[in-house]
Amino acid sequence: MLLVGTETSDDAAVYRISEELAMIQTVDFFTPIADDPYTFGQIAAANALSDVYAMGGEPKLALNIAAFPNCLDPSILGEILAGGADKVLEAGAVLAGGHTIQDEEPKYGLCVTGFVNPKNLWKNYGAEDGDLLILTKPLGSGIMNTAVKGGLACTEETAYAVRVMSTLNKYARDVAKEFRIHSCTDVTGFGLAGHALEMAEGSGKTLVIDTEKLPVMKGVSEYAQMGLIPAGAYRNREYAGARVDSRVDGSWIEDVVYDPQTSGGLLLAVHPEDVPELLNQLSGLEIPSACIGKVVEKQEKLLVLE
Ligand code: CO
Numbered sequence: 001m002l003l004v005g006t007e008t009s010d011d012a013a014v015y016r017i018s019e020e021l022a023m024i025q026t027v028d029f030f031t032p033i034a035d036d037p038y039t040f041g042q043i044a045a046a047n048a049l050s051d052v053y054a055m056g057g058e059p060k061l062a063l064n065i066a067a068f069p070n071c072l073d074p075s076i077l078g079e080i081l082a083g084g085a086d087k088v089l090e091a092g093a094v095l096a097g098g099h100t101i102q103d104e105e106p107k108y109g110l111c112v113t114g115f116v117n118p119k120n121l122w123k124n125y126g127a128e129d130g131d132l133l134i135l136t137k138p139l140g141s142g143i144m145n146t147a148v149k150g151g152l153a154c155t156e157e158t159a160y161a162v163r164v165m166s167t168l169n170k171y172a173r174d175v176a177k178e179f180r181i182h183s184c185t186d187v188t189g190f191g192l193a194g195h196a197l198e199m200a201e202g203s204g205k206t207l208v209i210d211t212e213k214l215p216v217m218k219g220v221s222e223y224a225q226m227g228l229i230p231a232g233a234y235r236n237r238e239y240a241g242a243r244v245d246s247r248v249d250g251s252w253i254e255d256v257v258y259d260p261q262t263s264g265g266l267l268l269a270v271h272p273e274d275v276p277e278l279l280n281q282l283s284g285l286e287i288p289s290a291c292i293g294k295v296v297e298k299q300e301k302l303l304v305l306e
Pocket residue numbers: 010011050051054185186187188
């Protein structure tokens with residue numbers, strides 16, 4: 001029986017096999033976002049695996065999906081695939097083949113199958129009044145990628161953004177699964193605003209985000225204020241706009257809220273009593289998490305930025 005399909009725009013499809021077992025299936029791939037092919041492979045794989053973690057699941061099987069032009073050295077494709085394979089290994093899953101087609105621009109990603117006990121399934125709805133919101137990676141990867149392409153980002157900032165994007169959401173998920181998580185999604189192309197709105201809409205609640213608490217990558221504030229905003233951020237703003245009540249109108253942090261993320265963190269709605277210990281345990285991870293807001297009764301606007 002299909003437990004999660006397309007209606008709620010969730011991170012992956014979920015199919016119940018038995019009382020105790022459900023299969024999670026997802027596919028994601030994109031064009032290069034890093035100069036180094038091995039790094040690109042790592043980021044694309046971490047991003048694809050993330051949708052399984054966002055459902056509270058464990059990835060088990062992955063297949064490569066790739067496109068590559070004839071005119072490029074095939075060793076580059078080899079490096080992309082090696083980066084992906086290493087991430088799949090780190091995830092504890094098995095890479096069992098895949099498919100490559102010839103195309104003008106390289107593309108890479110994974111089709112991933114994972115498993116979860118249906119009782120422990122995290123959906124992108126189900127957030128309750130009083131829940132606190134936790135985000136497990138800093139924001140700003142879209143703005144950083146724009147700064148990197150413009151030749152403005154320094155080596156240290158670029159390396160940090162790469163580290164954040166290539167980190168598996170496995171570690172945050174492994175910690176969070178011991179707590180009362182009412183809803184979860186990962187923050188990717190629609191930006192924090194878009195994914196928070198999906199959670200708010202599906203849950204029938206309003207999400208209030210305290211923008212002062214948002215974790216942001218180094219350099220992002222400066223580049224956002226210079227106007228290095230990716231086109232996707234404007235599209236996200238336009239799409240979300242009417243459902244957002246922004247009290248930080250015109251501030252650079254708004255651009256961060258709409259910034260499309262590559263392999264972003266998990267957004268968790270958590271029982272408030274569990275939050276101090278959850279944050280304490282998340283603080284032991286390499287990438288910083290933060291409590292960024294709360295869930296309240298549904299208001300006129302589904303997302304409040306304050
Ligand atoms: Co997702």
